[in-house]
């Protein structure tokens with residue numbers, strides 16, 4: 026299969042810059058997810074890789090060849106869109122075979138390739154049906170089948186699961202991950218859904234306003250978000266933030282005042298950080314402990330979600346929305362108050378510019 030490198034990609038539509046100096050190296054057989062809010066430039070970047078859109082500046086290298094000026098068909102790439110655009114009057118077989126008919130492949134080889142794709146996608150007994158007789162998930166698999174038969178070097182997916190209901194999306198996530206293993210292909214997958222990104226990616230590219238905020242494995246992004254934006258975006262439920270005052274610091278520790286909690290000393294590198302007058306303390310809902318010693322900070326509870334194994338409490342700390350993931354059997358009630366303790370070694374701290382201050386060491 027193939028490596029993909031993006032070098033200094035810029036894109037302007039008229040006067041508006043929508044991609045700002047994107048540099049990425051994608052390894053052979055990697056599953057890469059571009060994730061970010063609507064309008065951040067994901068589709069544009071994917072279309073530039075596919076050759077459907079021209080970059081204003083920069084180069085696209087596939088398998089060590091500069092394809093920046095190549096026609097889409099010559100790039101060895103196949104793209105699956107959110108709307109699967111199947112031909113309703115053609116059978117599943119003919120829908121999958123379509124690109125091979127266009128390429129005038131001899132009939133025996135065409136039949137073999139369609140059969141192979143149908144087998145990988147478990148569509149063998151649907152080949153004579155029309156798309157209208159299939160479920161949403163099956164239709165999506167036909168669209169993927171149409172891209173598999175071309176034996177592309179790289180698969181591109183643009184929000185392919187957005188039109189499916191939640192349960193089916195979960196199933197299809199697993200299907201696509203299996204397909205990636207079976208085909209051993211390089212795949213680039215675009216989504217605005219951080220859960221899809223976390224569950225499927227080898228590495229995630231977080232895009233924000235046309236820029237790469239961070240590029241790394243799901244667990245790197247979870248444990249070491251480099252910016253407030255990534256911290257806010259990755260992880261479910263979302264990270265909590267408390268605005269705190271920096272009190273004093275040395276090179277490798279920072280003491281802050283957490284309102285309603287007291288002083289907290291954090292093992293972080295302070296060199297180069299913009300401490301300003303206030304900083305954000307980030308605490309993941311799952312990194313909080315319920316305490317019964319009357320210490321810690323107070324959380325008012327509005328709503329609880331009992332999931333069995335865990336209970337998610339939603340409410341406020343210092344009048345700010347706050348969420349805590351607690352044991353399933355925690356004795357808590359809506360309208361009540363609880364005391365929570367935080368573990369300094371698991372806290373995230375963001376300077377006045379929204380940049381994470383690097384922790385001295387952690388278990389990860």
Ligand SMILES: Nc1ncnc2c1ncn2[C@@H]1O[C@H](COP(=O)(O)OP(=O)(O)O)[C@@H](O)[C@H]1O
Pocket residue numbers: 038043061062063064065066067068069070
């Ligand atoms: N053909 C186009 N002409 C002008 N602006 C465009 C065009 N395509 C996309 N844009 C703009 O570029 C930005 C990024 O769009 P897009 O790549 O579709 O974002 P995403 O897929 O992340 O939602 C948006 O502000 C969008 O309005």
Ligand SMILES: [Mg+2]
Pocket residue numbers: 067068069
């Ligand atoms: Mg898009």
